[in-house]
Amino acid sequence: MKNITTVQLIVIMWDMNVIDLRRVDLNLLVVFQTVMQEGSVTRAAVKLNLSQSAVSAALARLRTLFDDPLFERSRAGMLPTSRALEISARLAPTLTSIADVIFEEPEFEPTSSNRIIHLAMSDDLEIVLAPWLAQRKLAQGWSVEFAIHQTNSTLWRESVENSRNDVALTMTPGQQSATFQSEPLFSSGYLCLFNPRLLQLSDPITHEEYVSVDHVRVSFDVQRGWVDDLLAARGYKRRTLCAISHFSGLTPIVSAAPVIATIPEHAAKALADLAGLAVSPVPIHAPRFTISAIWNTQVDGLPENVWIRKTLSEFAQTL
Numbered sequence: 613m614k615n616i617t618t619v620q621l622i623v624i625m626w627d628m629n630v631i632d633l634r635r636v637d638l639n640l641l642v643v644f645q646t647v648m649q650e651g652s653v654t655r656a657a658v659k660l661n662l663s664q665s666a667v668s669a670a671l672a673r674l675r676t677l678f679d680d681p682l683f684e685r686s687r688a689g690m691l692p693t694s695r696a697l698e699i700s701a702r703l704a705p706t707l708t709s710i711a712d713v714i715f716e717e718p719e720f721e722p723t724s725s726n727r728i729i730h731l732a733m734s735d736d737l738e739i740v741l742a743p744w745l746a747q748r749k750l751a752q753g754w755s756v757e758f759a760i761h762q763t764n765s766t767l768w769r770e771s772v773e774n775s776r777n778d779v780a781l782t783m784t785p786g787q788q789s790a791t792f793q794s795e796p797l798f799s800s801g802y803l804c805l806f807n808p809r810l811l812q813l814s815d816p817i818t819h820e821e822y823v824s825v826d827h828v829r830v831s832f833d834v835q836r837g838w839v840d841d842l843l844a845a846r847g848y849k850r851r852t853l854c855a856i857s858h859f860s861g862l863t864p865i866v867s868a869a870p871v872i873a874t875i876p877e878h879a880a881k882a883l884a885d886l887a888g889l890a891v892s893p894v895p896i897h898a899p900r901f902t903i904s905a906i907w908n909t910q911v912d913g914l915p916e917n918v919w920i921r922k923t924l925s926e927f928a929q930t931l
Contacts, residue, residue: 640677643670645707648700649794651689651784651904658790689786691902692796700796704925720915722754729756729920732763732771733781734832735859736879737903741781744927764832772906778917779924784904794906795921797928802898803880805862808890810870817872817892826853826871830862839874842896863887874898878931903928 646656647667657667675682680695692700720727733741738760745758763771768782772792784796804817813821823843827850831837834855843850853871856862859879866873867887873880880891905924911917 637673640670640674641703641707643667644674644682644696645700645703647671647683647690648692648696648796651691651786651794651796653690655790687786689784691784692799694799697796697799697902701925701929704795705922720919722756722919723752725756725916727756727916728759729916730759730761730777731779731781731920732761732768732774732777734764735762736876737781739859739879740882740931741927744930745923748923766832768906772908775908778911778920779905779907781903781905781924784902785906791909792906793909793912794904795925796902796904797924798878798931799900799902800931801877801900802874802894803877803891804894805866805873805875805880805883805889805891806871807866807869811872813892815892817895819895822872822895823848824851826851826869828853828862828865828869828871828873829855830857830859830873830875831855832857838899839896846896859883863889 643656643660643662646660647653650656650659653664653667653671656662657664660667671682678695678699681693682696682699683690683692685691731741742758742760748754749756749758761771761777763780763782765783765785768780768785771777771780771782781797784794804822806813811825813825827839829837829839829850829852834857840850853869854865856865859875862873862875863883863886865871866883866889874894875883877891883889884891905921907917907921
């Protein structure tokens with residue numbers, strides 16, 4: 613049998629990929645990414661100038677193509693599955709590259725720009741994103757600067773409407789207007805954070821331990837949270853030692869007191885590594901959520917905005 617050269621093999625593989633791609637309507641991928649961004653079939657249909665039934669039909673074909681539900685309906689909108697998040701993370705840069713080739717959008721050069729990129733987020737995200745951006749800036753030689761401002765799932769709309777801010781990162785909101793664009797970045801849940809030198813707990817923490825020790829609550833308004841509500845539904849009252857409004861005040865408390873903090877897992881892992889603390893699964897049914905990047909439609913095509921959104925997608929892959 614005649615040996616096949618590397619070049620011939622590449623040509624054969626290319627031809628096979630082209631044949632496979634001919635079987636797929638690539639417009640479906642545009643519909644998929646638009647639903648990801650909008651979190652709604654209705655808003656996706658408006659943006660694509662299609663009927664809702666056409667978008668729904670495209671989703672049905674996509675579910676067959678990927679053998680996955682892709683989206684689940686909820687009061688918060690169309691929530692992406694884990695598989696959908698994986699697909700979007702790989703697809704978004706590809707669609708952006710295709711658009712760049714067709715429309716020849718100028719690229720943003722972070723190593724020569726003195727632009728200040730303004731990002732709005734809650735400090736649980738700042739704990740993990742700010743160090744990553746600092747490390748990337750040093751490693752890549754970026755001259756661009758970053759300014760991080762505080763927001764949360766209640767105030768995100770004001771942050772996006774503020775022309776100073778390029779992108780806001782927040783828990784994916786249920787309601788958005790046509791003036792906003794969004795991109796799911798990653799899904800997360802909750803973990804228990806505690807000092808193992810002060811609390812000798814099981815691994816993982818048991819329900820009995822969870823309800824019998826003191827807790828520190830972190831919330832924007834320092835009021836009740838989902839932990840209080842779930843425990844109350846089971847006939848328990850959370851023993852709260854104190855309540856604070858920012859995650860920045862959490863490490864000193866957990867390091868010094870025998871308490872549990874139930875916080876987003878990305879922040880819990882970062883603080884555990886930083887302060888020598890321990891984490892454990894939450895022994896009650898903790899909700900999961902999706903973090904999205906949200907920006908104003910008016911800046912959607914700006915090269916610097918496209919660049920920071922791509923950078924944020926790269927960050928999400930590290931989680």
